[in-house]
Amino acid sequence: MTDNRAVARKLSILSRERPVFRGRARVISNGIMPPPMHAILDEIDVTVMKRRVTFRVGDSAATFLVSGRRLMVLEDASPDLSMLTPLVGQELSHDEDDVMEAVAAALMTFAQSEAPVLVEVDLPKEAGATMAIGIPVDHLAELLEVDLGETFDPMRLFVEQAEQNFSACLYFASGVWIGTSDDEELLARLRTIAETQWDRFREAMNRIGRSSDVPRLIVLDGVLEGDLSVTASWSQDEFAVLAHSADETAEIHRLWRRIFTL
């Protein structure tokens, strides 16, 4: 994997700001974004030096010795991951189909729970190189049909999931605002907001310390005719502006939080 897109993605992962920890464990997925399987494979993909890497989802956990972007040895696994039980303490090899399938099945179990995925990375108990063949992350990705270079659009997912909760939406993608609503008048009102107020609003937010560096949601209740609310959401270069009833504020915030916070 030497193409520029892959390198840029790895640099992005490595330089990710403000990692979120729960105890000693770092949260790499909230169960939705980034998709858990991608988050797990990304973690393997950026582990070049020999490390003990424990993936934890709820009460399930598996600890691997990882080196050179390969799972080298399965050091431990929680009893519920029964497919891994026979492999505990074993060196792993991509040449053994049943080993590959057992590891893939365990990772699928993690990914399908839609619960936060945590990782702990420690120094190995023993120094020196391992003689294991290992399972390269590329092989796992192929078996699991995961495109490691795929990028995700959490704002689009947020807009899709909040569709039942808003009356109109403008979503900024690829340099243009895209509107969604059955109410043309309300959508026109949002377009006017985007054209006349959006830039000043962003500047005002930057001024009061609510910069666009991190994902944010701002709901203003009662600012449109009919006591409607306007919600602004942004994450890096993606924006969405929604018009909705104030009764939907809590649910829209819950959906946003589920997607954008770790």
Place this chain on the structure above:
Amino acid sequence: MANKVVEYLDALADRFPGTSVVAYADLSAGMVLVTNSACGMDRSALDQLCEQACTLLGKAPVLGDAPARRALVGDQDGIALFVRAQTQPDEALLCVAEGAIDVTALGREAVECLDRITNE
């Protein structure tokens, strides 16, 4: 009077675990007047919080046609909720809470708390 207000603010904070700040502010002066007893924010942070509330609840709407009666700011850490008094539009309650919180209930009880304060 101030002690009574603190009691109201403390009662609201106690009702919502995770709420670290409940502050009563005058938007026209851009100033936090009183906070809950356990508020851990220093004066500078409170001033910044009040500036955010003034911007979002200000007379000149930042988005839309009318000044907001309530503003919610969500980020990775939690929420800031700003509620304007119904009878005294220059007075507001500013709440900061970490983690998941019942936004509907906090908003409703913040309005009730503010009504009690402004009606004293």
